[in-house]
Amino acid sequence: MAEIAEIFTITNGLYALGGLIAVSIVSYFLYETFRFKGPRARIKGRLPIDKDYVRQVVNEILVPVLQKEVHISGAKGRTFKPDGPSFVFRFDTISHREQLYYYHSRGPKWIVPLYSDGSNTREIGCLTPDALYLYQGFSHHATLRTLLNEAAAELKLTEHLIVLAEENAINDGYTREHRVNLDNIGERQALILDTLITSILTPTVRKQITVHARGGTAYPPLRSGGFHIHMGAWPRESTMVTPSRAAVGGETLKVHEESVGSPSGSGDLLFDDSSNAIGELQEDNLYLYETAVRNGTLGEARYLIQVLKRVQALLSLDKNGDEAKAAHFADQCLALAKRDLPQTDSAAAQQELTSLLARATAQEREMFHIESNTDVEAGKEFDALLNxxxxxxxxxxxxxxxxxxxxxxxxxxxxxxxxxxxxxxxxxxxxxxxxxxxxxxxxxxxxxxxxxxxxxxxxxxxxxxxxxxxxxxxxxxxxxxxxxxxxxxxxxxxxxxxxxxxxxxxxxxxxxxxxxxxxxxxxxxxxx
Known part of the structure; x- marks a missing residue:
């Protein structure tokens, strides 16, 4: 009887152990099923950095924005069997985004370059409607997070533009019955231009506005009615110059043209924060020497806002007459005078202390004279010149x-x-x-x-x-x-x-x- 009891005990123990194992297996599969319910990051092949970290940050930053599976692979690329809509993320790709068309049978609708943080800005990758690429040499944890954050922001372009337009809109009760026409403009660029011009410029212009992409050429003003914006153009053949890299309202462009035309001398000029000409206004024709929204990025949208606000101010001067123009003229004269004052070299100051102190004192007097009197004097000179x-x-x-x-x-x-x-x-x-x-x-x-x-x-x-x-x-x-x-x-x-x-x-x-x-x-x- 004792032996039979022992057999029953062992048998019951085995049944219990089997039950625990079965429960554990079921629990594991249930956990995995509910854990990965919905889109997730999937990895195949070798990556240049830790896979667990990549999976974590992609699930944290990119997947919630895309609401798609993200298929991650290295330079060689891998084939995935998707469970639903998917998005590609490739590491260590070539560093020239034009060549990325190779990876697309028909080419993407648009390509947005992505940049590193800090003053030493470099292009680290690019974004297309269906893929994200991290270039060779930038496979670091911090760079990866920067890339993903930039990509997530660019993917939500429409949402950001709505907020930016509301924050910078000219609220004057105008119903905005005139729409913006876009001539040869890309998808993202068109979205930026239409949204921001409608909010900032249309209430002042109150005409049909047409935006033309001129591609870096001289183009004469149009007299066909409406208001025309010529991007990457200047009114007539002129000396080609290197465009300014300075900010406009604190916003800068990441990418600049190699050369642009110079002012025609017959328009009202637009200036950047360093008093360099970046465009001009000739009646109903606005010329921007550079294509301000070349890639359709959020950074370009913020830059364009500052440019449009300066155009709007310039147009308002025309409406408000000579008094407003005189005040604007005084401001420009002050900026011009300040910029032309010589700067003291601190290294030379130690060698020629006496003479440089004298020069610095003279400069200080001159600056005080300019700041104290330019508004009044320039206003008088403006009137005298116009008279x-x-x-x-x-x-x-x-x-x-x-x-x-x-x-x-x-x-x-x-x-x-x-x-x-x-x-x-x-x-x-x-x-x-x-x-x-x-x-x-x-x-x-x-x-x-x-x-x-x-x-x-x-x-x-x-x-x-x-x-x-x-x-x-x-x-x-x-x-x-x-x-x-x-x-x-x-x-x-x-x-x-x-x-x-x-x-x-x-x-x-x-x-x-x-x-x-x-x-x-x-x-x-x-x-x-």
């Missing part, structure tokens, strides 16, 4: 004050005929007390090749004669109105005995010479 009979516009362009004139004429002392010289932009440079003349109508082959005026060469420099010291003194004294008046008179004056002035006859004879001919008399003494 000149032959002046039609005044603005600040980079480092110069630009005075735009009506068509100027010069009378030949021998024939009595008036010759049409042309309309001018006279650039006054307070930084070095100089000025140049630019003929906006025509250049004529004269005494020194292509000439802006009989006594002004093709580069805008003059044969001053006995007036050589007059202009620097007027500009140094901040008497811009008198300097402009003298510059106009200089164009209208002639010395036909001069090696340059004798070519006056090559300018066309005026069909309708001006009634008011004051300031257009022969002034031979003025030219050498």
């Amino acid at each position: 000149l009979e032959k002046v039609i516009d005044v603005k600040v362009d980079g480092r110069s004050i630009v005075v735009t004139t009506k068509t100027l004429y010069c009378q030949h002392p021998g024939t009595g005929q008036y010759h049409e010289i042309g309309a001018f932009d006279i650039h006054i440079f307070p930084g070095n007390n100089s000025l140049v003349w630019k003929n906006r109508t025509r250049m004529v082959d004269g005494g020194a090749g292509a000439m802006n005026a009989p006594h002004v060469n093709g580069e805008g420099n003059a044969c001053f004669g006995n007036t050589a010291e007059l202009f620097p003194k007027l500009i140094a004294d901040r008497d811009f109105a008198t300097a402009a008046m003298m510059a106009i008179a200089f164009v209208e004056s002639i010395n036909i005995e001069d090696s340059w002035g004798k070519y006056l006859g090559r300018w066309p004879v005026a069909i309708n010479p001006p009634r008011d001919r004051s300031g257009s008399k022969s002034k031979e003494a003025a030219h050498g």
